[in-house]
Amino acid sequence: MSGPAAYPARASLQARTALQARAALFLLPLLILSWNTTDSAEAQQSAATNNCVSCHAGLDDEDMSLPVAEWQRSAHLPADIYCQDCHGGNAATMVEDEAHDVEMDFVGLPDPYVVHELCGECHQAQMTNYVPSPHGLEGDFWPNCVDCHSNHEIVQPQASLISIPDNCEDCHEQAIMDDYIALTDRGLEPIVEFRQAAEEIRSAGVPVDLILTQATLARDAYVERASHVFVLEKMVAVVDSLEQVYPSIRKEVETARTEVDTRRRFGWMFIGLFLVAAGVIWLYRRSLPGA
Numbered sequence: 001m002s003g004p005a006a007y008p009a010r011a012s013l014q015a016r017t018a019l020q021a022r023a024a025l026f027l028l029p030l031l032i033l034s035w036n037t038t039d040s041a042e043a044q045q046s047a048a049t050n051n052c053v054s055c056h057a058g059l060d061d062e063d064m065s066l067p068v069a070e071w072q073r074s075a076h077l078p079a080d081i082y083c084q085d086c087h088g089g090n091a092a093t094m095v096e097d098e099a100h101d102v103e104m105d106f107v108g109l110p111d112p113y114v115v116h117e118l119c120g121e122c123h124q125a126q127m128t129n130y131v132p133s134p135h136g137l138e139g140d141f142w143p144n145c146v147d148c149h150s151n152h153e154i155v156q157p158q159a160s161l162i163s164i165p166d167n168c169e170d171c172h173e174q175a176i177m178d179d180y181i182a183l184t185d186r187g188l189e190p191i192v193e194f195r196q197a198a199e200e201i202r203s204a205g206v207p208v209d210l211i212l213t214q215a216t217l218a219r220d221a222y223v224e225r226a227s228h229v230f231v232l233e234k235m236v237a238v239v240d241s242l243e244q245v246y247p248s249i250r251k252e253v254e255t256a257r258t259e260v261d262t263r264r265r266f267g268w269m270f271i272g273l274f275l276v277a278a279g280v281i282w283l284y285r286r287s288l289p290g291a
């Protein structure tokens, strides 16, 4: 029941032209958004009545019930990604055979060799970089997406946390891992800093749209060209080119901070002037006859 024959949608995905794939890459955020909105009514309904969740949560066999608890802690639950989005099947019935109906595209356990295509339906940028990487075709798809990200407890990943040392150490010397983590830090940490700075500055009332747009562009460039490439040399080139852009974003942040300081100083000046004026008025009133 698993295997390429069970993946008609995925076979056609592979057949897409490069152009379509590129277009889809840029449209991905939109696709995910529209996917969410078109399905959200259905999803909200199924949040209460999703029978995969209801039945599996109560199964005695831990292998069968644990996925529910793990998925509930994942980034997929808040994004309305349910069991059937990865396993197929019919979530609208409480009858096991109907729920597991292969006619409803139930695949059971996804085949490890096509897991990337399953995840790639929604995470196309990652799949596009992963397939030609040393871990993809060259590595016979080992490790695959779930070897690194786990299958149910999928959370926002961080290079220094992700399956290192569990998985990476099987195949890599610590030196490669250190280089890899240093590189992702060099590429991604400034973006986190810019976003934090922008939040602080925004709370002081100074506009930060430009900073946030630039940070997002940098993040997108990293994801499209460095993330899941897994060739240090190529990653270095991308991170180096990002570092050419960071000083100008940093300057933008400095300018905005100066603006915050100026506003604060004007604020104090205004309060000072107000107090002086109030004092003058008070003295004047006292000097009036009969006061």
Ligand code: HEC
Pocket (backbone or CB within 6 Å): 051, 052, 053, 055, 056, 059, 064, 083, 084, 087, 088, 089, 090, 091, 093, 094, 095, 096, 099, 100, 108, 109
């Ligand atoms: C009425 C209860 C029930 C419902 C509803 C149900 N399942 Fe299951 N599911 C089971 C049981 C019981 C097993 C274990 C079957 C076995 O060991 O043969 C199982 C096994 C599985 C497996 C493991 C298959 C394998 O080959 O090891 C997956 C994956 C799965 N279910 C996904 C789903 C999804 C997705 C849905 C909703 C579309 C769903 N289930 C709905 C009871 C249910």
Ligand code: HEC
Pocket (backbone or CB within 6 Å): 052, 053, 056, 063, 064, 065, 067, 068, 071, 076, 081, 082, 083, 084, 085, 086, 087, 109, 110, 112, 115, 146, 151, 152
């Ligand atoms: C993001 C995709 C994804 C989602 C969402 C997801 N699963 Fe899975 N699940 C997988 C993959 C991939 C595997 C196979 C992993 C492997 O081969 O080790 C798996 C394995 C399983 C297994 C077999 C576990 C075992 O140890 O044999 C069960 C049962 C299961 N899933 C049920 C569920 C249920 C129930 C839900 C919803 C609460 C769910 N899954 C949601 C991807 C997903």
Ligand code: HEC
Pocket (backbone or CB within 6 Å): 115, 116, 117, 119, 120, 123, 126, 127, 130, 135, 143, 144, 145, 146, 148, 149, 157, 158, 159, 162, 184, 223, 226, 227, 228
């Ligand atoms: C060798 C381990 C590994 C494999 C295989 C892997 N990832 Fe990742 N993934 C990571 C690491 C590490 C990060 C965080 C750092 C980064 O982005 O470079 C990440 C980040 C992500 C992110 C967050 C956005 C981003 O790109 O930073 C998504 C989504 C993601 N991976 C999905 C996938 C999918 C889908 C696959 C399979 C096509 C996959 N990953 C395969 C290790 C892996």
Ligand code: HEC
Pocket (backbone or CB within 6 Å): 032, 075, 076, 079, 081, 085, 086, 115, 118, 119, 120, 121, 122, 123, 145, 146, 149, 151, 154, 155, 156, 157
């Ligand atoms: C039906 C669409 C869909 C499928 C299939 C899917 N995901 Fe997701 N995934 C999402 C959405 C939507 C989010 C939340 C928005 C985001 O962060 O991209 C998400 C979030 C994530 C994140 C967290 C990203 C972050 O930056 O916080 C990772 C990692 C991830 N998914 C990996 C996977 C892996 C691995 C698979 C396959 C086992 C998979 N996804 C299957 C739609 C999907």
Ligand code: HEC
Pocket (backbone or CB within 6 Å): 134, 135, 139, 142, 143, 148, 162, 163, 164, 167, 168, 169, 170, 171, 172, 176, 180, 230, 231, 232, 233
């Ligand atoms: C099953 C074995 C295997 C696992 C597990 C594995 N890799 Fe790899 N990886 C390879 C192979 C093979 C290559 C290509 C040869 C080489 O550079 O070592 C490679 C290459 C790399 C490279 C490029 C190295 C360079 O010199 O350019 C990075 C970075 C990398 N892997 C990171 C990771 C991370 C991070 C993990 C864990 C999350 C991981 N790998 C898990 C097999 C694996």
